[in-house]
Amino acid sequence: MKGIMFNIFESFIIKNFNDEAWEEILEDSCVDETVFISPRSYDDNIFATLLNTALQLKQLPIEKTLVSFGRFAFSKLAKHSHHLVEKYDNPISLLEELDGIIHVEVRKIFKGAETPKFIAKRIDDENLELTYISKRNLPYLVEGLIYGLADYFGKDVSLKWEQDLENYKFHITFK
Amino acid sequence: MLNEEILKKKLDREKEARLLLEGEIEKTTRELFQSNEFLENIIDSLQNGILILNSNRELVKANKTFYQMMNIEYGDDLPPVESFIWEDCESKPEHELENGVDYELYLKNIDGQFIPVYLSQSTITNNKNENYILSFKDLSEIKKIENDFASFARFNPAPILRLNHQGKIIQMNPSAEKKLSESHPEKSFLDLFKKTDSQEILNLSKNGGSLSETILLGNEYYVMSFKGIPELNYIHVYGFNITQRIKSETEKQELQDELVKQAYSQGVAENAIQVLHNIGNVLTSIMGKITTKNESEILNRNTQLLSQMASKLESPEFRQEMDENKLKQLGALMKELSSYFQSHQSIFFEANNYIAKECKHIGDIITTQQQYANLKTQIKSKFSLEGIIQDCVVMHEHRIQKRNINLIFDINDAEVFVEKIGLSQTISNAIVNAVEAMDEDYALFQKDYYYIVIYTKRNEDSVELFIEDNGIGIEEEVLNNLFKYGYSTKERGSGFGLHNCANYMKNNGGKIEILSGGRGQGAITKLTLPMAKE
Numbered sequence: 123m124k125g126i127m128f129n130i131f132e133s134f135i136i137k138n139f140n141d142e143a144w145e146e147i148l149e150d151s152c153v154d155e156t157v158f159i160s161p162r163s164y165d166d167n168i169f170a171t172l173l174n175t176a177l178q179l180k181q182l183p184i185e186k187t188l189v190s191f192g193r194f195a196f197s198k199l200a201k202h203s204h205h206l207v208e209k210y211d212n213p214i215s216l217l218e219e220l221d222g223i224i225h226v227e228v229r230k231i232f233k234g235a236e237t238p239k240f241i242a243k244r245i246d247d248e249n250l251e252l253t254y255i256s257k258r259n260l261p262y263l264v265e266g267l268i269y270g271l272a273d274y275f276g277k278d279v280s281l282k283w284e285q286d287l288e289n290y291k292f293h294i295t296f297k
Numbered sequence: 298m299l300n301e302e303i304l305k306k307k308l309d310r311e312k313e314a315r316l317l318l319e320g321e322i323e324k325t326t327r328e329l330f331q332s333n334e335f336l337e338n339i340i341d342s343l344q345n346g347i348l349i350l351n352s353n354r355e356l357v358k359a360n361k362t363f364y365q366m367m368n369i370e371y372g373d374d375l376p377p378v379e380s381f382i383w384e385d386c387e388s389k390p391e392h393e394l395e396n397g398v399d400y401e402l403y404l405k406n407i408d409g410q411f412i413p414v415y416l417s418q419s420t421i422t423n424n425k426n427e428n429y430i431l432s433f434k435d436l437s438e439i440k441k442i443e444n445d446f447a448s449f450a451r452f453n454p455a456p457i458l459r460l461n462h463q464g465k466i467i468q469m470n471p472s473a474e475k476k477l478s479e480s481h482p483e484k485s486f487l488d489l490f491k492k493t494d495s496q497e498i499l500n501l502s503k504n505g506g507s508l509s510e511t512i513l514l515g516n517e518y519y520v521m522s523f524k525g526i527p528e529l530n531y532i533h534v535y536g537f538n539i540t541q542r543i544k545s546e547t548e549k550q551e552l553q554d555e556l557v558k559q560a561y562s563q564g565v566a567e568n569a570i571q572v573l574h575n576i577g578n579v580l581t582s583i584m585g586k587i588t589t590k591n592e593s594e595i596l597n598r599n600t601q602l603l604s605q606m607a608s609k610l611e612s613p614e615f616r617q618e619m620d621e622n623k624l625k626q627l628g629a630l631m632k633e634l635s636s637y638f639q640s641h642q643s644i645f646f647e648a649n650n651y652i653a654k655e656c657k658h659i660g661d662i663i664t665t666q667q668q669y670a671n672l673k674t675q676i677k678s679k680f681s682l683e684g685i686i687q688d689c690v691v692m693h694e695h696r697i698q699k700r701n702i703n704l705i706f707d708i709n710d711a712e713v714f715v716e717k718i719g720l721s722q723t724i725s726n727a728i729v730n731a732v733e734a735m736d737e738d739y740a741l742f743q744k745d746y747y748y749i750v751i752y753t754k755r756n757e758d759s760v761e762l763f764i765e766d767n768g769i770g771i772e773e774e775v776l777n778n779l780f781k782y783g784y785s786t787k788e789r790g791s792g793f794g795l796h797n798c799a800n801y802m803k804n805n806g807g808k809i810e811i812l813s814g815g816r817g818q819g820a821i822t823k824l825t826l827p828m829a830k831e
Contacts, residue, residue, distance in 0.1 A: 141303050157313045161321050 123169050123258075124232045128158035130198045131169070134191050135176060143180070151175040160202075163234050166258060185262045192266015193273065200274050203231065213268075213275045213296050214250050218242045238264075252292040254283075261290040272296060346414070346433035352426045366414075366435060367406045376407075394418040394431075404433060413440045439529060443468060446533075456519065456536035458486070462502040464495060464532075473536070476514040490521070501525025502532050511539065518543050557800050575662055575695050579655050596641065603634055662692055677805065678717060679829035682760060683710040685717065686751060689724040696732050700739075700747065707752035711760040714829035719801035723809065726794050727764040727822035734768025734820060741769070742817070755828075759807075762824040771813035771820050779811055802826075 135144045148156050151171045155164055177184055200207045206224050210216040216224070217240070225237040238256035245251060254264050261283055272279035275296075283292040337358070340347050346363030350356060356375060364371045394400065396419050403411040413436040421428050443459075446468055450457040456473035458466055464487045469477070477486065487495045493510045501508065502525050509522040519536040526533060606627070609615045686708065690697070697704055713720070728749065735747045747767060754761040771779070780799040795809075802809045806827045813820040 141307060145303050145306060157310045157317060159314050159317045159321060161325070162317070 123164055123166050124235050125158040125162045126160035129160055130195045134194050147172055147175045161232055188262035189266040192263040193270040196267045196270020213271045214244055217250055248295055250294045254290040348431040350429040366412055368408050396420055458534040460532040462530045464499055480515045498523050502530050503527055576659050579659050583652050583655050599637055677715055679712050679714050681710055682713050683708045685720055689721055693728045703748040705750045709753050709755055711755055712829040713826045715805040715826055723798040723801055726798055731766035734766055738769040758828055759825050760828050763821055765821040767819040770816050770818040772816050
């Protein structure tokens with residue numbers, strides 16, 4: 123996972139708790155890396171360890187925390203790569219080009235980034251079917267990211283998702 | 298954990314992150330420069346046609362520009378390198394290419410068109426193998442300009458040149474070549490320009506714009522105009538021959554100077570005549586006071602009579618014949634003579650006083666004139682306006698008094714900064730004109746009352762002097778011509794006076810105007826003079 127996600131996670135913890143909480147998480151996790159820079163790739167396990175430590179220390183429910191983190195992360199990612207998102211005027215168009223254009227560009231910015239795979243199928247102007255394929259299995263994080271996307275475009279969103287073997291199928295409605 | 302401890306840890310991590318980030322940027326940059334894709338993009342974006350050859354001079358890569366020059370679709374097969382580089386060049390170098398040297402050649406593309414190019418070669422060594430980079434700069438546009446320039450300039454009599462960004466002459470027409478070789482064969486072109494910095498001229502090739510400077514080539518003056526063409530890094534130079542213009546301007550100036558000089562001399566002469574006239578007036582009035590011939594004869598006769606009487610009184614015959622009656626007659630005669638001498642004594646005394654007074658007046662006129670006559674150069678100076686008005690009035694007092702003209706002053710004094718003699722002449726001229734206008738008016742209308750009012754009006758930087766009369770006035774048609782050289786309404790006028798005054802006022806930063814409502818309406822001479830600065 124790219125360092126930028128670790129940086130966003132650190133901001134998320136500090137915003138919801140404080141600097142001391144992040145120090146505690148780093149210390150209790152006993153991970154080798156404690157300094158993360160956005161362009162560098164880090165082992166996914168480090169992120170998993172930090173997340174688990176945070177959940178334990180702060181007694182947080184994993185699903186809700188991931189959704190919340192996803193929503194927070196989108197605003198940060200959109201700000202960081204504003205040139206990629208500001209050319210879209212609605213969330214469905216962006217999701218349609220997520221894999222073909224946006225993730226290609228992301229991989230140029232973050233060399234070696236392992237972006238998840240998304241297959242988007244527009245139903246109509248408000249409804250979209252999105253298939254998420256990733257070995258990381260983080261559907262709750264994706265759910266949070268979609269909420270963040272709706273926030274960015276000032277839309278209301280309702281969604282549900284279901285697991286289909288190793289994939290996750292999201293049914294999304296933006297209003 | 299203590300806040301300080303947390304802060305320290307955070308700062309340490311940020312410091313470490315910064316170092317890592319710098320290392321990452323360096324690494325990424327290095328990778329970027331090493332990537333073929335990056336290099337290919339750069340080579341393709343170059344405006345010169347590029348060929349990269351391996352050590353066997355076989356084609357490794359040609360960029361997009363080169364394909365365009367050859368008119369071949371990008372990526373299609375190119376003919377064998379040697380064929381199009383060497384064989385199809387109209388003139389190829391006789392020896393092998395030297396690195397860093399520009400060869401001017403013609404490249405023949407697949408349509409058979411010859412493209413003028415600069416070809417330069419550089420060598421790079423990679424893993425002990427030499428690769429060659431051949432760069433072709435398309436000169437079509439430049440050649441077109443050169444041809445246009447040559448055809449435009451060839452028969453043009455004006456010197457026309459084209460300079461490169463270093464100021465070196467790239468092209469010049471025969472006229473420029475002839476004039477430069479005749480006048481300054483040893484100098485570089487830009488060294489001819491003394492007022493303009495060479496760098497300023499060279500900058501035109503980068504920034505555009507234009508500059509010009511007048512120079513002397515042989516015995517002719519030229520305005521050399523530089524125009525920068527930044528698109529091609531050139532400077533065009535065009536020479537405008539202004540010799541005739543300068544010559545006619547010089548002649549005009551010389552003529553003008555001569556006219557001013559003549560007008561000035563004429564003015565001085567007129568002033569001198571006026572002074573002599575004034576002295577003459579005074580002398581005439583003195584002559585009027587001197588005993589007439591008649592009186593002189595009577596005086597002479599009486600003196601002789603007295604002398605004869607004294608002789609008779611001394612003779613014995615006369616004494617013998619003397620009776621009381623004769624003594625009475627003698628007494629009466631003596632009384633008459635005494636009375637005669639007494640009355641004439643007062644007349645002589647009065648005349649003597651008058652002559653003395655008038656001689657002093659002549660002296661004053663001469664002294665005033667001498668003051669101006671001593672100022673030999675036309676140098677501006679600071680002096681009182683009221684003072685010079687009074688001096689001028691002294692010079693013309695007799696004319697004014699003789700005609701019973703009322704002279705009224707309303708002067709708010711100011712210090713002016715002009716040449717003094719000229720101002721004296723100008724004011725004198727105005728006074729004399731006013732007096733003469735009244736003479737003319739008197740001949741026609743015989744008004745009861747004539748006046749000259751001299752008054753001033755102060756402005757911020759100037760002072761206006763008005764000399765107003767109620768003389769004959771001036772018609773509009775005459776007003777329009779008054780200051781023209783040689784124009785005069787006077788029978789004996791030269792037409793220099795007012796022209797000279799106008800020139801003087803102009804040269805001294807002032808102005809003269811003459812205003813009049815027309816014939817019979819009087820006139821005002823208005824002088825606007827620069828005030829002396831504090």
